[in-house]
Amino acid sequence: MPSHSYRVVIHASELLTGEGVRKKYGRRIQDCDLGQIEDGALVYSVRSIRGREIPSKILWVGKSSEIPKKYLKSKRTNLKLNRAVIPGLVDAHTHLVFDGNRSLEFARRCAGATYEQIAQEGGGILHTVTETRRASEDSLFQSASSRVREAIRYGIRTLEVKSGYGLNHETELKQLRVARRLAKEFPEVFFQSTYLGAHAFPQDQSREAYLHEMIHQTLPEIAEKNLADACDVFIDRGYFSLEEGRKILQAAQRLKLKVKVHADELSDTSSAKLAVDLGALSADHLLKISESGIEAIAASDTTAVLLPGTAFYLKASHAPARRLIEQGARVAIASDFNPGTCMTLNLPAVMTIAALYLGLSRAELFAGVTYNACCALGVQDHRGTLEQGKDAAFAVLPFKRFEELYYRFAWSP
Secondary structure, three states, X not given: XXXXXXXXXXXXXXXXXXXXXXXXXXXXXOHHHOOEEXXXXXXXXXXXXXXXXXXXEXXXXXXXXXXXXXXXXXXXXXXXXXXXXXXXXXXXXXXXXXXXXXXXXXXXXXXXXXXXXXXXXXXXHHHHHHHHHHOOHHXXXXXXXXXXXXXXXXXXEEEEEEOOOOOOHHHHHHHHHHHHHHHHHOOOOEEEEEEEEEOOOOOOOOHHHHHHHHHHHHHHHHHHHOOOOEEEEEEOOOOEOHHHHHHXXXXXXXXXXXXXXXXXXXXXXXXXXXXXXXXXXXXXXXXXXXXXXXXXXXXXXXXXXXXXXXXXXXXXXXXXXXXXXXXXXXXXXXXXXXXXXXXXXXXXXXXXXXXXXXXXXXXXXXXXXXXXXXXXXXXXXXXXXXXXXXXXXXXXXOOOOOOHHHHOOOOOO
16 A cells, blocks of 8 residues: 555554444443553545545554554654544534524523423424524535534544424425535535434424325435435424334334434333334433333343433433443433534533533443444444544544543533
């Protein structure tokens, strides 16, 4: 391989491969599973896209003193034992594409107004839906692009992007087209697009009409045009019922889409168990999951995606992370970036909340935002660890050790 086609990162203060996390399928992770290499080095191939050099595949990982001679002539980045290298962070649950500003609503809620009061005045999710419907595809793309650039600066290299702020056929497709455009604009990031038309019910259609539209019009067009990789449903009190969720998700599966569930957030609806029964990639939120739901998740391949930033933002009780982990569940951590209940792309700050309020260890946090989060997207075979042959999706931290990523609360990239 000519020297111009690969690059070397050398003298990382610590390099965490995550190999042991993969070998244990992300369950019951300990520090010894992180694959720590002191004075580490990474060799990776590169490709050129629109004149930009983009990391491609990992060719070799190990100690700086052991780099194979054939790679020694390559262009190198010397970290001088001052920076750590980890798998790129994975944010497996975001609502990245929307329009409309709800900062005033947040200020009002902090001052005592209730969510119900704000919703009755046309605020809440309905405000975001109205503004997203009005926005052009180009304006949504521009605002979403700015958010992606911010996420990249936090070390995020894999992003899930949900629709769900259209609540009609046209706008949901518009959001998903934006997500596909983002994937072309930012080749250094891997994107998964998720259709979440079942986020809430629109005011301008009956419940039955909207269900019919999703199942018989929107999902088939999404599948035909390859606009999404997965389908998600918000099954909870006041939203979609267990049976409605099952119908939507089974329709998506017939069209070869992967499935996920917003599960047991506001009440125990047994939606985590439904996610397991359907072989869903993930069950997300889980604030009110029952003991039987925990056991079902733990015995399955469905990943529990916890969103502690949302519970923090809403001053709600957190998901039972320790019970899930102790029972053997694979647990991931994500931001739930959205305009109403967690307006942050700062995944490291969410990790701080997870450490403090969910009781997650260093090793569990590492797995939760790397390999386990990749499992929640179904991409763990090629991302989530730093091993030969995998995608060169890595992050060079501005710190000497991984734990500084969440110890330095809300640091600025």
